[in-house]
Every structure is written in structure tokens, then in C-alpha cells.
Amino acid sequence: MNVEELAHIVAKGMQEKKAQNIEILDLRKVKNGVTDFFVICTASSDTQVDAIVDSIEKEVKDANGEKPWATEGTGSQGWALLDYVNVVAHVFLPKKREFYALEELWGDAKVFKLPTE
Secondary structure, X not given: XXXXXXXXXXXXXXXXXXXXXXXXXXXXXXXXXXXXXXEEEEOOOHXXXXXXXXXXXXXXXXXXXXXXXXXXXXXXXXEEEEEOOOEEEEEEOHHHHHHHOHHHHOOOOEEEEOOOO
């Protein structure tokens, strides 16, 4: 599985739990990019953050057996991060997403917006 496919599987995990404002940021051509892709979404509650994290982990494991290299921020933090080395998933509550503003920080990245319900 290539890295772009992995990014889309992460996004699928987000969609499965009705995440909002899902965006894939392609950082491969960004100078000093820390990874190949960020996949970012917004959740409406800490409970939904945890559900989205679980869904991402399940989708990726089912697709290629891979577990995240690192997980941070779960458990009522208002955000979570799953690091698959070349793809990093970010799940935010709205205020945390606004605070971190990853889309602005990595403004040179190519952005793909995915449909949400």
C-alpha cells in the first residue's frame, strides 16, 4: 500500500464516524515537511474524538495490519493524533482545530477536502 492510499484509508475511518471538515494535506512538496500527509478532521465531542480514533485504527489495521507508531491526546483532551510515520491523523474539537490552525501553518500544502454528511 502506498502512502496516498494510507491517507485515504485514514480519511475513511474519519468518515465512518461522521467526522466533519475532513482535509488531506499533501506535504510531500513542502519544504521542511514533517511527514507526507496530514489528515485532519473535526469532531463534535470528546466521545466522538475517541470513536474516530478507534475507527481510524480499525480501518488501517484491516487494510494493511499496521498500528500507529504513536498516539497522543486521547481521553478528553479535545484533540488526538495518530502517527503512522508518513501519514499523521489529527482529530480536533472545533476550538482546538482553530487554535492549532494546521491548514494555515502548512499553507503551502496541496489540500484535498473530502465530503462529509
